[in-house]
Amino acid sequence: MKRKIGLLLTALMSSAYGQQLKIETTYKTPVPESENTSVVKVITEDQIEEKHTNFLPEILNQVPEISFSANGGFGQTTSIYLRGFDPKRTLVLIDGIRVNDITGLNGAQFEQFILDNVKQIEIIEGAQSGIWGADASAGVINIITKTPEKGLHAKATAEYGSFNTKKAGASVSYKNDRFYILTSYYLFDTDGFSAAEPKNGSQNYGKRGSEL
Incomplete structure (x- = not known):
C-alpha cells in the first residue's frame, strides 16, 4: 500500500510540474515561471473568462501597476500607462510581433484588441531594452493567442x-x-454613449451625458 501511494504522489507531482506556467517574453523563449528572474504578471485564459471582459484595456486595468485613459467609450483612442511611463515607452507584442504604432503618440492601439482568441497575457515590469529595444523602457506587454487543435x-x-x-x-x-x-x-x-457631438439641427443637439 505504501508503494502504491508513493507512486500516486509521484505521478501527481509530475503532472503538476508538466503543467507549470511558462513565460515567453523575458528571454524570447518559453521558460518555467520558477526560473524567470524578471518581475512578471501573467493573466491566464481562465482569468479572462472569469472577468467577462471584452477588450484589452478592461483586463489590464485590473493590474495594480497599470492605468489607462480613453477619449470616450468602446473603440475610442486609449492610452495605457505602465508604472506611470508614457504609453509609447511600453512595447506591445502579439505572439512576439511588435504592434506599436510608430506614427502615433499612444503606443499600440489598445482600443482595437478583442480578447476572444487570447490564451495568455504577459506583463513584464521594468526596463527590457537590452532584449527588446529602446521602446521597452517601461516594460513589455505580450499577448499570446490560442493555438488551433489538430x-x-x-x-x-x-x-x-x-x-x-x-x-x-x-x-x-x-x-x-x-x-x-x-x-x-x-x-x-453598441448604441451606448456616443463620443460624437450631436450636430446642429439634431433632436439631441445640446444634450450631454445621461440626457442622450
Whole structure:
C-alpha cells in the first residue's frame, strides 16, 4: 500500500510540474515561471473568462501597476500607462510581433484588441531594452493567442446585451504536424454613449451625458 501511494504522489507531482506556467517574453523563449528572474504578471485564459471582459484595456486595468485613459467609450483612442511611463515607452507584442504604432503618440492601439482568441497575457515590469529595444523602457506587454487543435475546426459565437450591444465572431482553423492556419472575424457594435457631438439641427443637439 505504501508503494502504491508513493507512486500516486509521484505521478501527481509530475503532472503538476508538466503543467507549470511558462513565460515567453523575458528571454524570447518559453521558460518555467520558477526560473524567470524578471518581475512578471501573467493573466491566464481562465482569468479572462472569469472577468467577462471584452477588450484589452478592461483586463489590464485590473493590474495594480497599470492605468489607462480613453477619449470616450468602446473603440475610442486609449492610452495605457505602465508604472506611470508614457504609453509609447511600453512595447506591445502579439505572439512576439511588435504592434506599436510608430506614427502615433499612444503606443499600440489598445482600443482595437478583442480578447476572444487570447490564451495568455504577459506583463513584464521594468526596463527590457537590452532584449527588446529602446521602446521597452517601461516594460513589455505580450499577448499570446490560442493555438488551433489538430484537424479542421470551425467556431461561431454571438452575444446581445443592453443598449443594443451586439458581439459576434467566427473562426476557422486547420492544423497538422507541419503547420497551422487560423482565420477569424469579430464584430462589436453598441448604441451606448456616443463620443460624437450631436450636430446642429439634431433632436439631441445640446444634450450631454445621461440626457442622450
